[in-house]
Amino acid sequence: MTHKNLNKAFDEAVEKVNSHTGNFPADVLLRLYAYYKIATRDMSSPGSRTPLINAFKANALFQTQDLKTDEAKEKYVEAVNRYFDSIKE
Numbered sequence: 001m002t003h004k005n006l007n008k009a010f011d012e013a014v015e016k017v018n019s020h021t022g023n024f025p026a027d028v029l030l031r032l033y034a035y036y037k038i039a040t041r042d043m044s045s046p047g048s049r050t051p052l053i054n055a056f057k058a059n060a061l062f063q064t065q066d067l068k069t070d071e072a073k074e075k076y077v078e079a080v081n082r083y084f085d086s087i088k089e
Contacts (some may be wrong), residue, residue, distance in 0.1 A: 024083070028083050
């Protein structure tokens, strides 16, 4: 996939997640959170008021810290597609 196509697929996946009105499972949200943060190079700290949620977010980031930006975008798109395919069935 070209860089331009990857960026387009990533933007579409982000829009799909943002417009979804249902609830995501926690494990899916944590993966998407970590991939998104790396893909967008957002180095801000987790913003939850709940320390336990921040710990889970930090752990998700730790597990994905070796990904490059484009790898994180690819994994984000794959995770979104896998999730939405699973709820169609």
